[in-house]
Amino acid sequence: MAQPGDFRARRVAGRPVILVRSDDGQVRVLLNTCTHRGALVCRTQSGNARSFQCAYHAWTFNSRGELVGVPGEDAYSLSFDRKDFALAQPRVDSYRGFVFVNFTPEGESLSDYLAGAKEFLDLVCDQSEVGMEVVPGAQLYSMRANWKLLVENSFDGYHGLPTHQRYFQFLVETGGLDMTERLPGRALALGNGHAVIEYEPPWGRLVAQWNPVFGETKKAEIETVYAKLEAKFGAEWARRVSRTSRNLLIFPNLIINDLMAVTIRTFFPVSPDYMEVSAWALEPQDESAEDRAIRLDNFLTFLGPGGFATPDDVEMLESCQKGFANREVMWSDISRGMNRAEPVPTDELQMRAFWRRWHDLLTLRPTKAEAQRAA
Amino acid sequence: MDVELLSRCAELLYLEAAYLDEKRWSEWLALYTEDAEFWVPAWDEDGQPTADPQSQLSLIYYSNRAGLEDRVWRIQSGLSPASNPPLRTCHLLTNIRLTARADTRLNVSSHWQVQIHRAEKQQTFAYFGFYEHTLRREGQALRIAGKKVTLLNDVVESVLDIYLV
Numbered sequence: 001m002a003q004p005g006d007f008r009a010r011r012v013a014g015r016p017v018i019l020v021r022s023d024d025g026q027v028r029v030l031l032n033t034c035t036h037r038g039a040l041v042c043r044t045q046s047g048n049a050r051s052f053q054c055a056y057h058a059w060t061f062n063s064r065g066e067l068v069g070v071p072g073e074d075a076y077s078l079s080f081d082r083k084d085f086a087l088a089q090p091r092v093d094s095y096r097g098f099v100f101v102n103f104t105p106e107g108e109s110l111s112d113y114l115a116g117a118k119e120f121l122d123l124v125c126d127q128s129e130v131g132m133e134v135v136p137g138a139q140l141y142s143m144r145a146n147w148k149l150l151v152e153n154s155f156d157g158y159h160g161l162p163t164h165q166r167y168f169q170f171l172v173e174t175g176g177l178d179m180t181e182r183l184p185g186r187a188l189a190l191g192n193g194h195a196v197i198e199y200e201p202p203w204g205r206l207v208a209q210w211n212p213v214f215g216e217t218k219k220a221e222i223e224t225v226y227a228k229l230e231a232k233f234g235a236e237w238a239r240r241v242s243r244t245s246r247n248l249l250i251f252p253n254l255i256i257n258d259l260m261a262v263t264i265r266t267f268f269p270v271s272p273d274y275m276e277v278s279a280w281a282l283e284p285q286d287e288s289a290e291d292r293a294i295r296l297d298n299f300l301t302f303l304g305p306g307g308f309a310t311p312d313d314v315e316m317l318e319s320c321q322k323g324f325a326n327r328e329v330m331w332s333d334i335s336r337g338m339n340r341a342e343p344v345p346t347d348e349l350q351m352r353a354f355w356r357r358w359h360d361l362l363t364l365r366p367t368k369a370e371a372q373r374a375a
Numbered sequence: 376m377d378v379e380l381l382s383r384c385a386e387l388l389y390l391e392a393a394y395l396d397e398k399r400w401s402e403w404l405a406l407y408t409e410d411a412e413f414w415v416p417a418w419d420e421d422g423q424p425t426a427d428p429q430s431q432l433s434l435i436y437y438s439n440r441a442g443l444e445d446r447v448w449r450i451q452s453g454l455s456p457a458s459n460p461p462l463r464t465c466h467l468l469t470n471i472r473l474t475a476r477a478d479t480r481l482n483v484s485s486h487w488q489v490q491i492h493r494a495e496k497q498q499t500f501a502y503f504g505f506y507e508h509t510l511r512r513e514g515q516a517l518r519i520a521g522k523k524v525t526l527l528n529d530v531v532e533s534v535l536d537i538y539l540v
Contacts, residue, residue, distance in 0.1 A: 137417035137432030311457035
């Protein structure tokens with residue numbers, strides 16, 4: 001969305017919104033609801049527009065959301081003021097190119113809200129010197145399961161081997177993957193319900209850990225990438241960017257999984273037992289055609305409704321939803337790792353972080369920051 | 376129009392559909408050449424199918440038959456919860472047209488619908504769209520050297536697999 005007028009129409013939390021770069025260069029989010037009688041003012045998914053004209057009665061709004069055209073305006077009373085009819089705008093802020101909206105007019109800043117999750121967004125974004133970009137195309141799919149099950153599953157290090165046995169066997173047989181070692185790593189609560197597992201994966205990463213799958217020819221290239229990262233960020237940050245993977249939850253429903261390929265995934269409940277999922281691939285803007293093809297191949301092999309792993313996850317989550325019909329079994333157990341001072345990725349600390357925040361919100365318990373502000 | 380050639384192409388497409396519905400995996404694979412590309416594009420922000428599997432996101436993409444062999448291996452292993460038990464399918468093909476022909480290559484487009492039943496979930500749904508098959512003449516035989524599947528449902532119902540489209 002580099003040019004003024006570039007826009008994307010999206011649903012966020014089930015609401016239709018327009019993300020637009022206005023003519024003044026600022027990125028805005030406009031609620032996609034005509035202030036006249038409620039129709040969508042923008043009915044295309046993306047493009048470049050100087051203005052948005054409602055198809056119903058042709059009220060027209062500019063790229064800042066201001067009402068600039070009303071057919072037959074002389075039929076309105078003298079008190080009619082276009083300024084009262086601008087498209088509504090929720091609060092909007094961004095971090096490392098991720099644009100977030102907040103439908104409440106007041107409250108904490110995005111930076112405060114993201115809390116410890118910012119560090120992990122940095123690790124994802126520092127893979128490229130010029131920035132990351134979403135590859136064209138989205139994977140849209142649905143599941144007959146409660147949306148919170150996908151939160152749990154998206155950073156569940158414990159389920160990998162049993163659920164994805166076939167996939168991991170495939171990786172071992174197609175080259176270079178040693179699944180006999182436990183994944184060294186950690187699970188962290190990042191504040192406000194955000195959480196992550198960070199671990200040293202057995203798979204290779206083009207940024208920048210060589211693996212036999214890539215072939216000998218890429219070895220030197222990958223070492224160069226690593227050396228550049230080390231020079232720019234120092235040894236420790238370079239190691240984490242390159243040699244660790246992460247499954248990150250931004251509470252409540254944004255997942256960024258930085259495996260060999262990076263996926264952004266968000267999901268919305270349609271009903272208690274049904275959700276819709278959108279997934280995208282995030283890649284370095286400056287990667288070679290060859291690297292993009294390798295990353296996409298890895299992405300499709302593992303992820304998405306036509307991949308080797310995601311369909312098995314979907315099947316298990318739908319299976320849980322069916323199992324919940326037996327109400328005598330009242331609780332899911334996520335106590336794994338509570339006996340450990342520093343829980344690991346196959347523990348369930350990250351799930352506890354999510355559910356605690358969820359519980360706080362349902363019971364209206366304030367966060368620490370909110371309690372401090374109130375005091 | 377070469378009616379006989381068209382009917383041979385149609386016969387091959389019907390045979391493929393029958394093998395998929397009857398889960399006759401090795402016979403299905405044998406219809407494909409080793410270098411056969413298999414591609415189900417995703418949909419982009421402009422409501423168009425993605426145009427290049429090497430630089431844009433797809434739903435399924437294999438650059439050769441080895442990828443299809445992996446899929447079959449996974450389905451047959453019994454270890455993939457999503458593939459076990461396999462879903463019941465019924466492929467319907469129509470509007471079969473010969474769109475281009477070169478020396479040994481034929482391009483065939485068709486319209487399809489697959490009715491799908493997941494018995495344990497008492498769920499019935501349909502996928503539908505277009506096929507573009509690239510066929511290759513090998514002596515007297517015709518084999519599939521490429522298949523592009525445009526899936527018009529842009530929200531996948533839980534699962535997608537080579538035999539569900």
